[in-house]
Amino acid sequence: MTEKEISFKKVFLFLASFFLLAQFFGLFVCFNLSQKISKGELRVKKIDAEEFSPLTFLIAVFVLSVFLWFLTKFSFKRVNFFKALFFVTIFFGFELFLEAVGISPFFAIFLTLALIFLWLKKPYLLLHNFLLISAIAGVGAVLGITTSSQFVLSLFFLLSIYDLISVLATRHLVKVAEAMIESRAVLGVIVPQKFSFFFKKLSGLSLEKGKRNFFVLGAGDLIFPLFLSSSLYQEKGALGFLLVSLFSLFGLFLCFFTFLRFKKRPLPALPFLFVFSLLAFLLIKVLV
Secondary structure (H helix, E strand, C coil): CCHHHHHHHHHHHHHHHHHHHHHHHHHHHHHHHHHHHHCCCCCCCCECHHHCCHHHHHHHHHHHHHHHHHHCCCHHHHHHHHHHHHHHHHHHHHHHHHHHCCCCHHHHHHHHHHHHHHHHHCCEHHHHHHHHHHHHHHHHHHHHHCECHHHHHHHHHHHHHHHHHHHHCCCHHHHHHHHHHHHCCCCEEEEECCHHHHHCEHHHCCCCCCCCCEEEEEHHHHHHHHHHHHHHHHHHCHHHHHHHHHHHHHHHHHHHHHHHHCCCCCCCCHHHHHHHHHHHHHHHHHHC
């Protein structure tokens, strides 16, 4: 076993740990929100699969793709946009996470702003990952609880196809990811090849192609399994949540293994995650 192979095994271990941490945080949010729903403190209206419009989805994807394509053409505006997108995501997602676990709205907003200010001054890698994972847990769990599992599967399936096309065919999402990395406001969990880099600032990452010393697991790859598992938590309980989380983790492993086998070229993770999440969904239907 070579040193290089050991390094990649450690990288996957960190990827899996962050992935499961996002799922665990989401489970905590689901539990707290379900308690409030059962006590009548919170009311939610489920969005069913019948309300899903494929035409509206296709129009939205087309508009988004055109917008992202234009965005990659303007460097200055692109950097500002990704930074703004990152701050908005963290602010609303992390604040939502704190409120969902029982922290008062005033203190949740104060703590969120304080941590964002800390990130601006000292953007350590570990702080970046913690804020992003917490924000994803808040958004994913809340969306899942208000959405039927059939609706989530429909959206998950279509976005997996979009991910496949936009990474392997048009490659415009690859360009967007590179632009996001250059802006230092990455909407994804960052895993360096050395443990010590977790305690360094984002500026310490090497951005030069062929010499990058880190991996990125996109926010979408974290949030969609959580989206589905949170929806199933309301319908089937904790078993549904746990099965989707574990099955999707195996999908992540298969994606990472394929990534290494195919000369480390960018690969879409959503198709792998969708297939194994679907298997978990079908198993749940049989068991429960």
